[in-house]
Amino acid sequence: MNQPRISESGEKFCQEVFAQMMEQSHAVYGVLISTVDGHDVTKRFKREMPVAKLSAMMGSVLALGETIAREAQQERCRYVIVENSDGFILTLKLKEKLVLTVIASADANLGLLHTLSRNAVEKLAKSLK
Amino acid sequence: MSEIKLIITGTPGAGKTTAIAAISETPPVRTDQATTDDLADLKEETTVAMDFGDLTLEDGQKVFLYGTPGQRRFEFMWKILVQGGLGLILLVDCSRDDPLADMDMYLENFADFIEETGVVIGLTRRDECESPDLDDFYERLDRWGTVFPILEVDVRKREDVSLMINALISTIEFA
Amino acid sequence: MGICVLKTLASVGLSSKDETVLKSLLDLFGTKTRDHWVYANWDHADAIVLDMDNSEAVAQWHNSDEMRRRIPIALSGEVSSLSESYHLPKPLRAAPLISVLNLIVENGHHSATAQFRGPEQGSAPDDADVDQADSLAQRIKSCDARFVRVAFHRGKLFLDRQNRLCATSLSLEQLSGLIAELSEDVEISESESVFPDEEAGMEWVADKPFLWLIGISGSEGRLLAGLAPDSRLRLLRWPSPVLIRRSQDFMTLCALMSRKSGITLDEIVASSEVSRDRAIAFINAASLIGSITAVTANAESSQSRAPSSSGVSKGLLAKIRSRLKV
Numbered sequence: 001m002n003q004p005r006i007s008e009s010g011e012k013f014c015q016e017v018f019a020q021m022m023e024q025s026h027a028v029y030g031v032l033i034s035t036v037d038g039h040d041v042t043k044r045f046k047r048e049m050p051v052a053k054l055s056a057m058m059g060s061v062l063a064l065g066e067t068i069a070r071e072a073q074q075e076r077c078r079y080v081i082v083e084n085s086d087g088f089i090l091t092l093k094l095k096e097k098l099v100l101t102v103i104a105s106a107d108a109n110l111g112l113l114h115t116l117s118r119n120a121v122e123k124l125a126k127s128l129k
Numbered sequence: 130m131s132e133i134k135l136i137i138t139g140t141p142g143a144g145k146t147t148a149i150a151a152i153s154e155t156p157p158v159r160t161d162q163a164t165t166d167d168l169a170d171l172k173e174e175t176t177v178a179m180d181f182g183d184l185t186l187e188d189g190q191k192v193f194l195y196g197t198p199g200q201r202r203f204e205f206m207w208k209i210l211v212q213g214g215l216g217l218i219l220l221v222d223c224s225r226d227d228p229l230a231d232m233d234m235y236l237e238n239f240a241d242f243i244e245e246t247g248v249v250i251g252l253t254r255r256d257e258c259e260s261p262d263l264d265d266f267y268e269r270l271d272r273w274g275t276v277f278p279i280l281e282v283d284v285r286k287r288e289d290v291s292l293m294i295n296a297l298i299s300t301i302e303f304a
Numbered sequence: 305m306g307i308c309v310l311k312t313l314a315s316v317g318l319s320s321k322d323e324t325v326l327k328s329l330l331d332l333f334g335t336k337t338r339d340h341w342v343y344a345n346w347d348h349a350d351a352i353v354l355d356m357d358n359s360e361a362v363a364q365w366h367n368s369d370e371m372r373r374r375i376p377i378a379l380s381g382e383v384s385s386l387s388e389s390y391h392l393p394k395p396l397r398a399a400p401l402i403s404v405l406n407l408i409v410e411n412g413h414h415s416a417t418a419q420f421r422g423p424e425q426g427s428a429p430d431d432a433d434v435d436q437a438d439s440l441a442q443r444i445k446s447c448d449a450r451f452v453r454v455a456f457h458r459g460k461l462f463l464d465r466q467n468r469l470c471a472t473s474l475s476l477e478q479l480s481g482l483i484a485e486l487s488e489d490v491e492i493s494e495s496e497s498v499f500p501d502e503e504a505g506m507e508w509v510a511d512k513p514f515l516w517l518i519g520i521s522g523s524e525g526r527l528l529a530g531l532a533p534d535s536r537l538r539l540l541r542w543p544s545p546v547l548i549r550r551s552q553d554f555m556t557l558c559a560l561m562s563r564k565s566g567i568t569l570d571e572i573v574a575s576s577e578v579s580r581d582r583a584i585a586f587i588n589a590a591s592l593i594g595s596i597t598a599v600t601a602n603a604e605s606s607q608s609r610a611p612s613s614s615g616v617s618k619g620l621l622a623k624i625r626s627r628l629k630v
Contacts, residue, residue: 036162037175038202056202060178063160067178071158097163133620186623215616267541276562278542291628292549296542296558298621303559303576 006128011042013127018044021116027087027108028116032101033094033124034058041098049103058091058101065091079114088113094121095128133192135294136211137180138239139220140231141199142171144253144284146180148220149194152290153182157196177203179210207238216246216297220284221266224254229261229269236273247300249293251282275304309339313405314349316371317361318379325396326353333398339409349374351408353392356380377404399438407525410533411580440483440490440522441588442529444515449494456482457489462499463511470511479514483521512593516547519589525581527569528588531598536566537587538599547589552625553578557586566599 006014018031022044029046034055043051065080082089087105090113094100102117137145149157160178168175180196195210197203211217217239221232232250236243252266266279278296282289313330315323327343334341346352352374355361365371378391390404444452444463452463461472461479474482493499527533539561548554556576560567567575572583590596 035165037164037166037168037177038198038200039165052202053205056177056200057205059162060160060198060203060206063162063177064179067158067160097165133616133624184624184627186627188623190620190623192624192627263541275564276539276541278558278562280542280545282545288549289545292545295552295555295625295628298624299552299555299559300562301616302618302621303556304562 006041010128014042014124015044017120017123021102021120022046024116025104025108025112027104027106028102028113029105030101030103031120032058032103034099034101036062036093036097036099054101058099062091062093062099079117081110083110090114090117092117092121095125098128100124133190134214135192135194135216135218135297136197136214136242137194137218137220138197138207138235139199139218139251139253140222140225140228140235141168141175142225143199143220143222145196145199145220146176148218148251148284148290148293149180149182149196151285151287152184152294153194154184155182157182175199178206201234201238204238211239211242214242214246216301217243217248218251218293218297219248220251220253222254223252223259223261224257228252229265232266232269247297247304248277249297249300250277250279251284251289251293252279253282253284255281256283309409311339311341311351311405311409312344312349313341313351313353314344314346314374315353315355315379316346316365317355317358318353319355322355322379322394322396326401329396329398329401333402339405341405346371346374351375351377351390351405353377353379356391357394375408377408403524403526439524439526439588441519441524441592442526443490443492444518444522445528445588445592447492447494449496451495451498453491453493453495453499455491455493458482461514462506463514464498464508467508468511469508470514471506471508472514473506476513476517479517480521483518512544513547515592516543516589519592520585523581523585523588525584527584528591531587531591533569535598536568536600537561537596538563538566539590540595540597543590543593543595553582554586557583561587561590561596566597 014033021031022028030043030049032043032051032054033041035041036059038056038059040051040055045051061080061082062077066077069075069077078092080091085106087103088108088110090102090104092100100117100121102113104113137148139145146157146159146161158181160176160180161174162177164173164175176196176198178198182194184192184194186192195214197207197210219232219235219239221228225231236248239248250266263279263281267276270277270279278300280293280296282293284290315326318326330341330343347370352365352371354365354376356378357380365376376390379394379396380391381394390408392400392404438446444454447465450464450466452465454461454463456474459472459474459478459482461470461474463470472479531537539558542548542558542562543554548558556578557572560572560576569580569583569587572578573580587596
């Protein structure tokens with residue numbers, strides 16, 4: 001299977017952005033970029049997680065979020081947030097074909113997570129082709 | 130009234146979304162996203178969560194049609210979508226490299242659901258590729274010890290989708 | 305099993321010649337049927353052969369409750385217009401008579417419950433009207449040679465059994481009509497070599513649609529030789545959608561015969577609304593196209609695999625079919 005890849009410099013840039021996010025909020029312990037159709041592209045995880053599975057799931061979740069918004073006659077789904085007893089999983093579109101997922105523990109500030117994620121998307125979108 | 134759910138699964142590009150669109154009363158709910166891998170040669174978008182369509186019976190009861198994503202990486206959606214399902218329609222795209230292996234893979238992955246309900250297998254894109262022979266598909270089914278219906282269909286045609294659903298409910302009722 | 309019952313047959317309205325022939329046939333062949341049949345007066349008979357061309361006799365039959373309690377067998381020179389379950393063509397011959405008597409026994413008919421529908425009532429004919437010893441399906445099945453020629457009075461059909469091909473100038477619709485008109489006049493011949501010139505210009509095509517039609521329309525309510533009512537039969541594969549989509553009965557039969565343990569003819573009739581004759585026609589058709597096999601199964605495995613998760617009712621499934629307009 002010919003999966004989407006990013007260049008070495010692109011990978012380096014992504015890792016720098018991921019590291020900054022984790023520095024700005026210690027609650028963030030996973031950042032993942034995947035494709036809209038569920039392939040993993042790059043990640044930075046502080047603990048082990050099934051990256052392939054998460055990538056597919058994030059593709060589904062974001063697509064469902066967009067579809068649900070449409071059915072409810074709302075437009076432009078920005079985030080899909082999974083809030084649970086152990087933390088947050090925040091997913092948002094990164095350019096047309098990519099998805100950014102941020103995974104944080106329960107002590108994260110949701111507002112800060114939003115800001116971090118949106119800023120990261122802006123930076124990454126400018127650099128990734 | 131109980132919920133009636135029919136599940137349509139199968140290989141990417143086999144026509145799951147098309148089948149639901151062919152028979153649904155309302156425009157199907159879709160979760161298509163751009164394809165970023167080899168599948169892009171075949172189609173620009175693919176279902177990543179589910180397709181959804183519905184039919185209304187004479188007493189107002191609804192029959193829901195759920196299409197699964199085709200790729201195995203979305204296996205988790207298969208397990209979610211079959212819950213409470215009445216039966217399975219499996220579409221096999223005969224223009225792919227190994228349709229027999231494709232059929233095996235889905236039958237194995239949906240084995241528990243099939244055992245509890247029923248399955249009908251629809252062979253699509255037969256106009257593009259007549260092999261493997263229908264007998265080869267039935268030979269592959271031998272180890273299941275039962276004969277699932279294998280029907281050559283054009284899922285763009287409503288009557289062909291109806292035929293598969295009828296074969297499925299007949300199997301559930303009588304087999 | 306092994307017990308032979310004595311049955312009685314009478315006649316009403318037959319010419320003296322036909323009555324003599326009937327008695328003679330019973331004398332000669334009455335013990336060769338499944339039960340022993342002897343001639344008797346109608347008031348002691350299990351079944352009555354009624355001459356449908358004799359209007360007085362038909363009226364007599366209609367006006368007598370006692371007579372109508374017997375199983376009617378219609379005898380007529382115009383068989384195609386008849387709508388009774390059992391009928392015989394004129395002139396009376398041994399083979400059709402034996403077939404009808406066997407069919408009555410096989411169907412387990414009780415004279416007190418038998419119904420007769422006169423032609424004037426206009427009921428639709430049953431698929432499996434019996435009119436001769438070997439059905440068209442059986443005659444074709446019995447052919448051993450590679451090439452078979454089936455000559456109707458308005459067209460011919462050639463079969464290449466080895467290559468599963470068929471050549472004919474007849475359309476399926478025409479063939480269906482010809483079979484429905486009775487197969488008595490059909491000439492069947494077979495040869496190891498191709499019939500010279502006769503099929504010239506005809507295209508050889510897959511034989512399944514033609515064999516299927518012969519099984520469905522030309523079985524006359526009798527299973528092919530080698531297929532017994534108590535055989536456990538199972539589909540090897542579902543027939544093509546083209547063949548089965550026209551009838552819900554076929555879909556039901558396909559599903560029933562997909563069971564791991566196979567199913568008998570009696571079980572089919574007991575577990576569905578499909579008539580015995582319809583089931584026989586389907587089984588014969590599936591046999592002719594090589595899509596069924598006999599299986600051995602124990603009683604435990606012969607039960608239907610009930611869907612455990614859905615708990616859906618037959619009514620619900622019928623509503624879905626209705627919505628699909630199938």
